[in-house]
Amino acid sequence: RLYRIASIPGDGIGTETTDAAVQVLEKLAEVSGKFAFEWDHVDWNSKTYREIGSYIPPGGIERLKKSDAIFFGACGWPDIPDHISLWSLILPLRHRLNQYVNVRPTRILRGTSSPLSSCVADPSALDWVIVRENSEGEYAGQGGTTHAGTPLAVGTEVAIFTRPGIERVMRFAFDTAAGRPRKLLTMVTKSNAQRHGMVLWDAVYDEVRAEYPDVAADRMLVDAMTCRMVLRPRSLDTIVATNLHADILSDLAAALAGSIGIAPSSNLDPTRENPSMFEPIHGSAPDIAGKGVANPVGAFWSAAEMVRWLGQGEAADRLMEAVENAAAKGARTKDLGGQSGTKEVTDAVCKELEGM
């Protein structure tokens, strides 16, 4: 089976971790013998923006639609305001490719450790999947500024929650929970203080919940949820939340599991009409870019999720096994308390794959 993958390394360490992921994926294909990759190397990044004034050139979305999946590195550079780079690349891709869920698994990989004492004692206590609404809500993009540049300036951010938009991600979350051993879902909003769209989330949750009698579901406010994650990690399994809330909670989850450098994300179009997109949750990290020290594990885990989405579950498990073996044997970057560089970790993972 041949998979056509569009890879968009982007900026900064995105290029380093994407290179590493491509190398590891090639090795995975080789050792599995069941599939191969054909790469479309897409060079949209902040350099392109400086040159042609946009990240995505005309026809860009159509080009991506020809692929089976997209692998994304990171995007943004200090000379371009972040809201411009993100709204010119990653956010339009999520929106235009109908990638309405963003899935973020978090657990404590072998060879890494959690800053929480409770999880040092028992790493299995933290094993979560965060399902993030990825197409609307606080990132709908509406709002504006009145009296800009004057002492009276007023800026608004308009979060838009549509019933179909909520329903589809809610069903996805219940399906995800139903497919996991504990069948546990926690739905997060801030409907006490935000009483319009957030209350609609609660209402849709109540309805969809009735369709899934085997899933044990409960509700939390986003502020209280951070406490539960820190103090009672084992009480959680699948989590569903809005675009902004889940963005915050998933970074927190990654930190509680040890490092943002290991965390993966999948931007999915569950209808499979468009290619889905896989990206580590780390950013372009200008401070460490070009030094060969970026942690490639977030990219590897994202690559594993991509391979799983493409139907190669066994190969995905194999890749994660290799990543964990390598980490357990000491191939760890600085953020995980180790001393290896990107290349050493990548080579160690390839070696594990070969030896399996």
Added chain:
Amino acid sequence: RLYRIASIPGDGIGTETTDAAVQVLEKLAEVSGKFAFEWDHVDWNSKTYREIGSYIPPGGIERLKKSDAIFFGACGWPDIPDHISLWSLILPLRHRLNQYVNVRPTRILRGTSSPLSSCVADPSALDWVIVRENSEGEYAGQGGTTHAGTPLAVGTEVAIFTRPGIERVMRFAFDTAAGRPRKLLTMVTKSNAQRHGMVLWDAVYDEVRAEYPDVAADRMLVDAMTCRMVLRPRSLDTIVATNLHADILSDLAAALAGSIGIAPSSNLDPTRENPSMFEPIHGSAPDIAGKGVANPVGAFWSAAEMVRWLGQGEAADRLMEAVENAAAKGARTKDLGGQSGTKEVTDAVCKELEGM
């Protein structure tokens, strides 16, 4: 000096922890010998709402304005939707009394411990003051629902950020940072994804920052901020963020310091034209209400902040000393790993105050 305090115990454990705080404050006044309290016991709560259809009766705000400060317990009960109870009591009070900053100190009290291994090793690593914008932003209250109750329903939440609103809280935060030994401020937004109001926050930050050359200030995105709090607590000191972001970050801070039950908050009108309001950050906790097990430390710490705001800094320090002594000697509720009830902790703190 006689201080007139309006106390609003509210619902659930709010009544228990407020009673405890009143008792401790009376003892503090007695042992200090420099001031006394006159109480206005205000019985607005969910029972009142069920009876008269509102929490705040006509003339209520004027009644509160006669006090030097307000002590608040908690509000909300399961039979009344949270967005109704909160928008009928605590949020209107914050808005109508111009309490535009909410200050949330967090540190690891003696006798309590953090879930973070790094802070178990060194509790001084976590010592933060979170300054929360308390009057607008994501809690401005605007938004609505179109096609309500139909498959096409759309709900919006409109976050409103005004330049004067941002400026005043930003100055307060810089002043707070300037008054602390490390003179360190971290400003939090999500201006990469939210490009209107959040970008205005960033702009105001840049301007106000120029007025405070001695404060070392930096900027974070709210998602990345959660990681920094978990992984590099010592790198933070004073933090300023929007209404919603700081709400989330301050609950996280409380959990990282050990329990939401110890965390205080001050709703301040820095102009002192209106009374400020002091409340533990815990809610009404229907699950444990009436059992005498609620942690009163959040209420005691809030009481200490109130006394400090009233100008009695020495007495405030004394109260915190007593709270920490009592905890260190074992007077701790279950959430802190102890076995004491509300009354035992309260008595222990009073005893400490007497013995000082």
